[in-house]
Amino acid sequence: MNRLPLALAQFNTRLGDVDANLERHLSYAEQARRQGAELLVFPELSLTGYALQDLAVSVARRPHADDPTFRPLLQASKSIDMLVGFVEAEQRHRFYISSAYLSRGEIVHVHRKVYLPTYGLFDEGRFFAWGDSVRAFDTRFGRMGVLICEDFWHASPPYLLWLDGADVLLFASASPGRGLSREPRLETARWVEQINQAYASLFTSFIVHANRTGFEDGLNFWGGSTVFDPDGALLARAPYHEEALTLVELDLEQLHRTRARLPLLRDERTALTSRELARILRRDPGSPTLGD
């Protein structure tokens, strides 16, 4: 399949009210399906809201066909693939910020956020466990990878997904807007778009970013979900600061055209990277900047 009709949903969640947010998911899924989309991408923690604090443990779910939240989502995924954001509870009662890729009634992949920002206005490390794997996975549209917000502020997770075969990277965010200037968009919007465009160009891949909107107390979430193609060209941008369902068709043949012109993937010297990384880590294993 060479074309991927994709939809990005950005909306204001109800904080800690999973049932209400589930209804929004099902309604967006139906709307996106009717408009011809075959994959619908939701932002980070789309089923729960973002600044959960002590609510985190009570909104956690196990991604499983028997779970009352996942059952209707899996049912909906029979007609449209979906990436949904949630708090994941695992067997031993650790809680993760996760996103699950659902397709044809199955949970295809779950990504647990590997970088939890705990600085400035962020306090994720206080409430959540750190994920510890970054894996690409096969979908009916080709191989993809998922990262959540701070994950893609580090260059290594997208790089690993690229090497693991992902051609479409799905990024999910709940990005609190901040930074005033004379520009008509917030500094956060500029920063995020710059790095997404850079990843698309450097990895000659599709970068799909879904970012929520609305407010939680005084925090605003700026929306502006985007898709960049393997040339780094902007294919779609949802409006800033308002709810939207944004449809865009990815021409997956663009991967062929871009990589024929610019064989960065072919020429990537992974063995060299691995050798040098091993040397750097060996030389200074105790360095605080080189943690695991």
Add this chain to the structure above:
Amino acid sequence: MSESPSLEIHPDLVRRILVDFLRTEVTRAGFSRAVVGLSGGVDSALACYLAAEALGPENVLAVRMPYQASSPDSLEHAALVIGQTGVRELTVPITPMAEPFLAAIPAEEAVRRGNVLARLRMIVLYDRSAEFGGLVVGTGNKTELLLGYTTLYGDSACALNPLGDLYKTQIRQLARAVGVPEAIVAKPPSADLWAGQTDEGELGFTYERVDQLLLLLVDGRHSAESCVEAGFDRAFVQDVLERIRRNQFKRLQPPIAKLSNRTVGYDFLYLRDWGT
């Protein structure tokens, strides 16, 4: 190339966010109305314009609370705002409530007297808020918050504050953009407690100058030394830093002595928007 830090804002963007903020947060708290104490100054005028845009003018009650020493300009300027926004209005003179209090406070204790007036206005505003069924919208700006130039449980009391992350200089830019009359934007800011009082006279520096310094110190995380190198007088920098430190208590809830395993404020943590 990074430009030197600027207080310049894009007014349409900020207006959009603040109007959405007011509408969303008032609504999810279960209300559809708001109450604003309208002094005739630029901060409360701006808050009134934003609230009217967010909720509709019929859902905003502007309350004027003059004291006998208030400047007549203040009432007139508030009337301009009411006229232009079309909000509902109410005038509650606070002189009869203030007099018994102030009779016991020596005339030279201006701060005590000012605090009494600010707190009386808070009482009137919250009482009207209950009657009108609207949330009290705060009007304190970032400069005031940082310098502590505010009365605790007085003018700083509110249900939500759209202006607390904008410096006074930025408030003026936004106020002009939303159409606050120039007479209000351009006049010297004043707490209006006695004739001729101005904020800048009391503080000893201009908002324009202190906002530039605060932008470096607070937003830019520059050291005091680096601000002196940037051209600010050393004594001015020290004075501002000391004001910021000394007034931290006004920016926080009072500390609760922790005894149990779970304590409000320390490890019982939920946003106001919990469940909404």
